[in-house]
Amino acid sequence: MVARIYREEYGRCVATLTRVCGDLTLAEDMVQEAFTTALTAWSERLPPNPGAWIVVTARRRAIDRLRREAKREQKHAEALLVHPPPEHEEVGPVADDQLRLIFTCCHPAIAPEARVALTLRTLGGLTTPEVARAFLVPEPTIAQRIVRAKKKIATAGIPYRVPADHDLPDRLSSVLAVIYLIFTQGYAPSTGAELVRTDLCAEAIRLARLLVALMPDEEEAVGLLALLLLTESRQPARTDPGGDLVPLAEQDRTRWDASLIDEGQALVRWCLQRNRPGPYQVQAAIAAVHSDAATAGATDWHQILALYDQLLTLAPSPVVALNRAVALAEVRGPAEALSAVDGLDLDGYYLLHATRADLLSRLGRAREAGAAWHRASELTANEVERQFIADRIAALE
Known part of the structure; x- marks a missing residue:
């Protein structure tokens, strides 16, 4: 039970606590400790809102740690205790904590490959081995990238704040890559006993929708959302009643989600009208062609x-x-x-x-x-x- 909630809530909790305390490493440590406490605290009864319980517990632990370290940190902790930020504080153009932190992790001062690796590890709910498989590189390489990215954030004093409107486009490609890889690890997990991790797929689609709402004229953001929706539409037909994998050519296409197909194809048509093709738009167009075929033979x-x-x-x-x-x-x-x-x-x-x-x-x-x-x-x-x-x-x- 706790393991499932950890997978579903870890990224959200880290994002919220990072906004509150302004320190990614501290946020990760405190959320980890809060989940460790939950193993005992939740043994008899699950709280009504597990994610909120984790955030509150982690924030209290963060305050305790800051109090112990130095006077400056103590004053900051006391300020948090007396004047905690609103749970749904809206700052700047990025209103969602996770999307906000994705943009922060994609700061230009961080190496491009490290941006995506750090964000997947921190917010995507992926382990370091899973991130390594997503990049097709050795696990130690990914671990080093993540460590270097965190050090860069600390030494360069990269702020945990919402980027200005004019900074959003420059970080878009990294943000798109993160959301896409979160979905990929949900749709086809590289490890485990499940063919799909619905929590990751749903979170990636949610973030893609937020991104399109934030940047509605960015064709690649729209293309990514279309690609995720059209790919997700096949999910019901990917396994047989026994849970075995069914390849695309053998799937019962009547089980594909028609509403997701309609929405995805409408987004593809919008992209075609704009006539500024990019990689995600083309991949979405490929998925749309598959979704047009009533049978594999008609593709x-x-x-x-x-x-x-x-x-x-x-x-x-x-x-x-x-x-x-x-x-x-x-x-x-x-x-x-x-x-x-x-x-x-x-x-x-x-x-x-x-x-x-x-x-x-x-x-x-x-x-x-x-x-x-x-x-x-x-x-x-x-x-x-x-x-x-x-x-x-x-x-x-």
Whole structure:
């Protein structure tokens, strides 16, 4: 029970306490201590509002620590005790605590890769290993990035305040990346026994909606929201009654959420009218083409391949090239797609090997496909995905 609440509330509590005390590290420490206290305090009865309980407990502990450290901190703590800030204080253009702190963590003084890593760890509810998998880099590398980012905040005196209106666009790309990766880790968790973490998906969509409300004329913000909605629309069909993974081509599309599709497609149309394409808008357009097809066989793969070509121009990366290869297989056949996949430097990415396995199976190369499936299984820590791979291996054998 506490573990579930921790996943759902940790980011919100850290964001609120950071606004209150102005110190991210202190906020993280005190929220951790509050959850430790909750293990005992909640053993018999859960409070009506667990998140508020954590914030109040953490704030009291923060005040106690500040009182012990020095006179200056003591005065600050006493001020907080006597004049606590309103629970829903609105400051500047960013009214939501979590979105506000995301913009703060994306300060230009922090290295770009460290901005996203720090925010995912602090607010996204992700562990350091999960953040490392999201970036496809070793865990120690991510840990070092997060430590350096925190030191930069402290040494440079980066304030925990709402950025001015004119500063918002410069930080937008990092904020979009954070929200997208939060959703990705919810939609396809890299670890655990669940195929989806609904709390992360819902939080990412909530933040994306807030961002669009804040910056309604930013096409990429609208494109990201459209992408998340269209992707989330498939969620009900991604597992069978037994909880096993169902790949996109085999999903019952009547189970897709029509309201999310309608909303997402309307946002894509708005972006098309603006005619200023960006990576998230193109990805949303790809998702929209999938959502247009009543069956997998009716999918317009030629259009999807053309969109992936455009995406590779806007945001070239091995992962985009891998996704393009899936469309390439449908348009030009698995042999050409396999050739494209084999040229990618993604050996540590399980989806590369899963894609190779599928292409090899379609080419009748069962032994090689089995080896690729085994390699994919070694690289994923998600139990549902491992079971899916095991079923594929069993079918080959």
